[in-house]
Amino acid sequence: MTIELLDVRVTHQGRALVDVPQLSLEPGRAVTLVGESGSGKSLLAHALMGSLPSSLQVQGLVSFGGERTPLQDAAARRKLWGHQLALLPQEPVLALDPTMRVDRQVAEGHPGFLRGRRGRLAALKEAGNRLAGLGLHGVQGAYPHTLSGGMAQRVAFAAATIGGAEVLIADEPSKGLDPVARDALAQLLSRHVEQGGSLLTITHDLDLARALDGELLVMHQAGIVEQGPARQVLAAPTHPWTRRLLEAEPGRWDPAWRNPAPETGAAVPLIEARGLAKAFGGRTLFSDLDVSISPGERLALTGPSGCGKTTLGGILLRLVDPDAGEVNHHAELAGGRLQKLYQDPAVAFPARVPISAGLRDVVRRHNVSPERVPLLMDRLRLGHSLLDRRPGEVSGGELQRLATIRAMLLNPLVVFADEPTSRLDLLTQQETVNCLMEQVAEQDAALVLVTHDVGLAAAVADRHLSLEEAVPVASGRDAIAPQGSR
Structure with missing residues (x-):
């Protein structure tokens, strides 16, 4: 038919x-x-x-x-x-x-x-x-x-x-x-x-x-x-x-923020993790893993679906407990200076109220200048009328850019970005990453990027951590892993 x-x-x-x-x-x-x-x-x-x-x-x-x-x-x-x-x-x-x-x-x-x-x-x-x-x-x-x-x-x-x-x-x-x-x-x-x-x-x-x-x-x-x-x-x-x-395409980018790797040897780490280990369903995702993140550093976490990239990020943010090891945060990360961009941006906004209400709550709670909202909206080519809609009334790509604005309002020192452009076309991805990286550079903030896009990782990061363990399409209980293990 x-x-x-x-x-x-x-x-x-x-x-x-x-x-x-x-x-x-x-x-x-x-x-x-x-x-x-x-x-x-x-x-x-x-x-x-x-x-x-x-x-x-x-x-x-x-x-x-x-x-x-x-x-x-x-x-x-x-x-x-x-x-x-x-x-x-x-x-x-x-x-x-x-x-x-x-x-x-x-x-x-x-x-x-x-x-x-x-x-x-x-x-x-x-x-x-x-x-x-x-x-x-x-x-x-x-x-x-x-x-x-x-x-x-x-x-x-x-x-x-x-x-x-x-x-x-x-x-x-x-x-x-x-x-x-x-x-x-x-x-x-x-x-x-x-x-x-x-x-x-x-x-x-x-x-x-x-x-x-x-x-x-x-x-x-x-x-x-x-x-x-x-x-x-x-x-x-x-x-x-x-x-x-x-x-x-990311391989053709030549942005102003693409700098040589920063000298991080003498810097005090913002996040320092030692001896991390995590397993799900009887399968070890990683073990005895050390990770240190310093100001200005850009780290890409790569690997196949289910290898533990998001789980590792959750542990570094102290949202997920490791099976072994410890994670220490610098005192300056308190008060919202550590921000996460979620793979599913809908979770960053209340579902039943206009987007403006969610952003207004952030502005009030953290004493942010309300002028930053329209400024960032313009930089990401977002019409101001989108703020009057609920999250379910805008496209996934628009919501992902709005979630980027929400995170950058607080001038974070560390941004954990979990597939932050997966809903964007290539051109909008380039504009969004430019805005994000300019904000990161202005704050001398660190960026931890989770991505399946090898080209994007190469364009953005100066250091890569690949969780290489392939995750087969398993049978039985090994096929079941908590959502965070993506």
């Missing part, structure tokens, strides 16, 4: 957030949307799903196999969820119910789940088979918070596809995944297309776009500025903004 969107327009208080004349999704065909954060990619997908926030207005038509209905009639499309339309969400850990075990969450999408005890047992069996087919043996009884980011993404994929939906929408599916996990995800999505399904993928990951091939659409300022075969557009872009996007 072919789906066609016509004259789609999404607005907020009269401002156009999406303005797309036409988009077609055909069986056996991959369509990929790339573009800057906030350009309207995810909103276009939610307009199709019928899941836009109530504060946004939508106009246009959607055609299912030639039958047209208004996009305003969201209820008509909700009837199609699961068995014809499915969404692989941008935040798999947050989308999964934390109180339900994995197998039941996957099974709920099965057509027979509500058809009595026999149907429920069949659904649970199919859920187990699908999880096993994704390399998730033994996690059926686990809760979502015990899974790594890559594992949660695969669980969400199983839940989204178990109902047999023809049309799959994948919203930033590869963020936070290492290259091996990203390639495995690309194979899953490609398999859906090869089996005759339609695929709409929203991504900032150009390597994923290349792997999926198919049709590529480039969005900028609410509209589509370039489209064509993915290989052609990415190899020879014609629109200036597409060219700028491709030229913003």
Whole structure:
């Protein structure tokens, strides 16, 4: 069945957030949307799903196999969820119910789940088979918070596809995944297309776009500025903004803040850790590890998903207890001078109040000049009207930049950045990192960067710590690791 969107327009208080004349999704065909954060990619997908926030207005038509209905009639499309339309969400850990075990969450999408005890047992069996087919043996009884980011993404994929939906929408599916996990995800999505399904993928990951091939659409300022075969557009872009996007790869950066490694020998460390060890599920993540972080230093923590990068960061921040060893903080780190940028920026803001309220609380609590908020908003190309929205009403990329602003308001001496640009397009990533690094340089602050992006680590850091232990797709209890171990 072919789906066609016509004259789609999404607005907020009269401002156009999406303005797309036409988009077609055909069986056996991959369509990929790339573009800057906030350009309207995810909103276009939610307009199709019928899941836009109530504060946004939508106009246009959607055609299912030639039958047209208004996009305003969201209820008509909700009837199609699961068995014809499915969404692989941008935040798999947050989308999964934390109180339900994995197998039941996957099974709920099965057509027979509500058809009595026999149907429920069949659904649970199919859920187990699908999880096993994704390399998730033994996690059926686990809760979502015990899974790594890559594992949660695969669980969400199983839940989204178990109902047999023809049309799959994948919203930033590869963020936070290492290259091996990203390639495995690309194979899953490609398999859906090869089996005759339609695929709409929203991504900032150009390597994923290349792997999926198919049709590529480039969005900028609410509209589509370039489209064509993915290989052609990415190899020879014609629109200036597409060219700028491709030229913003970290390996091509030459910023003013890129300095030689600082002389840290005589400096008093801000954080000093000795003999650290940590294990989960009977597997040692690291042992007898010494880490020292001095003013002005830029340290990158790299390694595959699940190797313990975020866990090590939590230990250095004294948010997680090590199994062995000790961590000492300099007295100057008290009073908010140690800040963390979370991999999931939504956790940095109260969900039910405007973003301005969360930032205002920080300003008041720490006696920060309120003028820093609009200044940093301008430097990160964020419209001031975003402050009036709730966290769920802005794009993931916009929220990640707002979380950067929240952290930098306090002029920290140490910034722990956990995949701080995973939701950003290349151009916005470059601008965001420039702003972050300029602030770090002005304060002579230390930066600890967790990233799967080897190019970004090379561009930013002067010292690297790689947790090289590969984490296989395990079976049994070894497949289960606390969320922090990502």
